[in-house]
Amino acid sequence: MMNKGMGIRYSLALCAALMVPKAHAVLSDEQFIGLTESVVDQHVLPRYQALAASSKALSTRVRALCAAKPQASLAEAQQAFIAALQDWQQVQHIQFGPVTLLMRNYSMQYWPDKKNLGGKQLRAALADTNAVYDAAYLQHASIALKGFSAMERLLFTKHAQQLTSGTPTCRLSDGIAQHIATSSAAIVSEWAAERDGMLNASEDSDYYESPEEAATVLFKALVEPVEAIRDSKILAPLGETYDKARWTRSESWRSDQSVPNMVSNVLALQALYQATAPISIKGLLHSVDAPLAAAISEQFAAALAALQAVPQVEGKTVSKEAYDQLKVAERALRTLQSSLLAATRQLDIQLGFNSRDGD
Amino acid sequence: MMEINRRAFLGLLTAAGAVAAMPALANQSRAIPGVYASASRGEDGRYYLNVVAQDALRVTHLLPERAHQVLFHPKQPWVIAVARRPGTFIDIVDYDSGLLVKQIVLAKGHYLYGHVQVTADGRYLLTTEKHPDQQEGQVVVRDLRANFDVVQRYSTGGIGPHELKLTADQSEVVIANGGILTEGREKLNLETMQPSLAYLNLASGKIVEQVALDERYHQSSIRHFDLSANGDVLIAMQYQGHPADDVPLVAHHRRGQPLTALDIPTPVRTQLKQYCGSACFDSTGRFGAVSAPRGNRVMFWDMTSGQYLSDVKTKDGCGLAPTDVASEFIVSTGRGRFYRVNAATAERQRLSLPGEAIWQWDNHMVRLAG
Numbered sequence: 001m002m003n004k005g006m007g008i009r010y011s012l013a014l015c016a017a018l019m020v021p022k023a024h025a026v027l028s029d030e031q032f033i034g035l036t037e038s039v040v041d042q043h044v045l046p047r048y049q050a051l052a053a054s055s056k057a058l059s060t061r062v063r064a065l066c067a068a069k070p071q072a073s074l075a076e077a078q079q080a081f082i083a084a085l086q087d088w089q090q091v092q093h094i095q096f097g098p099v100t101l102l103m104r105n106y107s108m109q110y111w112p113d114k115k116n117l118g119g120k121q122l123r124a125a126l127a128d129t130n131a132v133y134d135a136a137y138l139q140h141a142s143i144a145l146k147g148f149s150a151m152e153r154l155l156f157t158k159h160a161q162q163l164t165s166g167t168p169t170c171r172l173s174d175g176i177a178q179h180i181a182t183s184s185a186a187i188v189s190e191w192a193a194e195r196d197g198m199l200n201a202s203e204d205s206d207y208y209e210s211p212e213e214a215a216t217v218l219f220k221a222l223v224e225p226v227e228a229i230r231d232s233k234i235l236a237p238l239g240e241t242y243d244k245a246r247w248t249r250s251e252s253w254r255s256d257q258s259v260p261n262m263v264s265n266v267l268a269l270q271a272l273y274q275a276t277a278p279i280s281i282k283g284l285l286h287s288v289d290a291p292l293a294a295a296i297s298e299q300f301a302a303a304l305a306a307l308q309a310v311p312q313v314e315g316k317t318v319s320k321e322a323y324d325q326l327k328v329a330e331r332a333l334r335t336l337q338s339s340l341l342a343a344t345r346q347l348d349i350q351l352g353f354n355s356r357d358g359d
Numbered sequence: 360m361m362e363i364n365r366r367a368f369l370g371l372l373t374a375a376g377a378v379a380a381m382p383a384l385a386n387q388s389r390a391i392p393g394v395y396a397s398a399s400r401g402e403d404g405r406y407y408l409n410v411v412a413q414d415a416l417r418v419t420h421l422l423p424e425r426a427h428q429v430l431f432h433p434k435q436p437w438v439i440a441v442a443r444r445p446g447t448f449i450d451i452v453d454y455d456s457g458l459l460v461k462q463i464v465l466a467k468g469h470y471l472y473g474h475v476q477v478t479a480d481g482r483y484l485l486t487t488e489k490h491p492d493q494q495e496g497q498v499v500v501r502d503l504r505a506n507f508d509v510v511q512r513y514s515t516g517g518i519g520p521h522e523l524k525l526t527a528d529q530s531e532v533v534i535a536n537g538g539i540l541t542e543g544r545e546k547l548n549l550e551t552m553q554p555s556l557a558y559l560n561l562a563s564g565k566i567v568e569q570v571a572l573d574e575r576y577h578q579s580s581i582r583h584f585d586l587s588a589n590g591d592v593l594i595a596m597q598y599q600g601h602p603a604d605d606v607p608l609v610a611h612h613r614r615g616q617p618l619t620a621l622d623i624p625t626p627v628r629t630q631l632k633q634y635c636g637s638a639c640f641d642s643t644g645r646f647g648a649v650s651a652p653r654g655n656r657v658m659f660w661d662m663t664s665g666q667y668l669s670d671v672k673t674k675d676g677c678g679l680a681p682t683d684v685a686s687e688f689i690v691s692t693g694r695g696r697f698y699r700v701n702a703a704t705a706e707r708q709r710l711s712l713p714g715e716a717i718w719q720w721d722n723h724m725v726r727l728a729g
């Protein structure tokens with residue numbers, strides 16, 4: 001190869017002149033560490049602790065129902081399910097740390113389920129009359145059988161009629177409820193090490209190479225779920241027009257929780273944005289772009305108000321009124337999404353290049 | 360049993376990787392070992408073609424839009440950048456002068472899939488392209504000595520071809536037919552997609568062998584691969600189905616044999632988000648590397664046995680190229696870093712890049728031979 005590297009670098013000289021010089025990083029390591037500590041301690045850990053508590057309560061209720069304890073009722077078990085599901089919806093945006101190990105995030109809730117894997121696996125499991133649905137069974141069971149989606153089918157469909165002492169339906173429900181509770185508790189205990197990893201980032205760490213990298217996952221957890229909610233939870237079930245709407249594509253239609261789920265999601269994201277102290281994402285943004293910081297707060301409030309104004313959707317059909325209001329909420333979330341992306345640019349946070357938009 | 364100890368988990372990940380090996384990398388220079396090229400995004404948000412060496416950023420060429428694969432010409436001091444799908448430009452830059460040699464712009468309605476090859480004699484440039492009248496993809500041949508004009512078009516035998524490689528004897532071109540029909544960047548046929556690996560004979564223009572995974576894995580898009588001197592193909596796939604499905608993401612092929620999935624330990628596979636970026640053989644052809652930018656790691660296999668060796672953390676790492684040392688690779692990342700990694704020892708060393716600017720290194724990189 002001739003003349004390797006010996007030539008005149010016109011291109012380089014030209015581009016050096018064009019290149020906008022990069023200012024110093026917008027945020028310091030101290031700010032990144034402070035944000036991470038505030039968010040982990042005040043946002044992440046309390047929500048996982050709440051999930052562990054409510055999923056334990058769910059398992060207690062299911063066991064009481066199946067043991068035919070006096071006062072135990074299906075309605076109580078259903079209420080306990082809804083409480084635990086909503087706590088799960090409050091951590092669904094946290095797609096880093098212990099919940100990601102071995103697909104635990106999908107085994108806690110298998111959704112979307114376009115091929116009805118959950119229904120097939122549930123029928124197969126219940127047909128296996130010799131099965132003992134214990135921890136070992138669930139450890140090796142289909143991912144679609146382990147979590148909230150399967151539990152919802154058992155508690156809110158015709159399966160619920162079989163929830164009487166000693167039936168396979170009861171034994172499986174008990175096993176799944178225990179599995180959710182055990183997984184939730186494990187996530188809480190594993191977060192102690194994850195917290196250390198996030199707060200002690202270093203080049204050779206197994207966890208994060210810099211405070212900025214650790215804090216970046218918090219920004220991803222704030223920004224990326226907004227699009228996912230729009231796409232999967234609103235636009236997919238609504239379809240292009242009202243006559244194409246299929247509410248059975250929504251997340252938790254069997255328990256009528258699809259819309260409340262989104263309220264929980266947005267409440268959690270709003271809290272992640274502005275409810276931590278002394279450092280919050282909003283506070284950091286305020287120091288570089290106060291109008292944007294305030295606008296995002298208003299847009300969170302608007303998106304929440306839009307979702308809370310959706311008339312209750314029951315069963316498999318969405319009313320025209322609910323359909324139209326969900327479209328309003330979708331537009332509010334779109335506005336919020338674009339502001340949150342603008343915020344990451346203002347704070348010089350790189351959510352990912354190859355990992356976000358590869359080919 | 361439910362609880363997964365994080366330390367044990369991480370230990371499990373590296374268990375196969377001979378962690379106790381000699382710390383060979385730690386004593387090595389942090390300088391870039393050779394001359395490498397990659398597309399990038401600059402701090403100004405625009406897209407570039409860069410050539411990087413130990414002493415300097417030798418080329419910083421502003422591109423019209425984002426590029427994908429880059430390639431050194433085998434005879435001329437040229438580096439070639441191909442537009443990312445569905446782009447329409449191929450920039451050829453003289454890396455000594457920094458001057459643009461030629462910008463090829465596709466005819467209206469045609470677009471590129473992002474990958475390119477040049478024949479060993481330096482004369483013909485081959486790309487995977489979409490023709491407006493054809494659903495199947497094409498390998499398009501341009502003659503660099505005849506005004507870069509198109510001289511031949513072959514069907515790739517599948518929809519959505521992506522990476523292509525010439526065989527060592529130049530008689531065939533291997534093509535990854537990703538299987539995905541797109542409009543813009545929207546995917547239209549995920550339920551029916553049929554990816555394949557095809558071998559196209561350049562003399563006859565015929566597909567002489569075409570292989571696919573079992574039908575149940577038809578959503579594992581065959582997009583990127585490397586071809587070793589002795590004919591091994593290492594394939595990096597991207598699965599378009601459910602994020603929790605247990606499906607092959609890396610595979611091996613040799614002419615006349617079935618396509619076989621390569622094992623990835625479950626704790627690793629479940630971190631990859633069903634997405635692999637680049638595939639690369641080391642200088643000997645014995646070790647294979649596949650990058651997983653969404654899983655923030657590069658994985659290694661011993662290609663003689665097909666055995667999984669280890670993986671190393673490379674945040675947003677995607678570009679892969681060999682060094683001239685056996686079992687060694689360079690990884691480039693979207694966070695602006697280069698790492699030297701070793702498949703035999705599972706070691707990682709961050710390299711120094713010339714200059715202050717941060718370049719977000721795009722999907723693929725290439726090493727200048729010699």
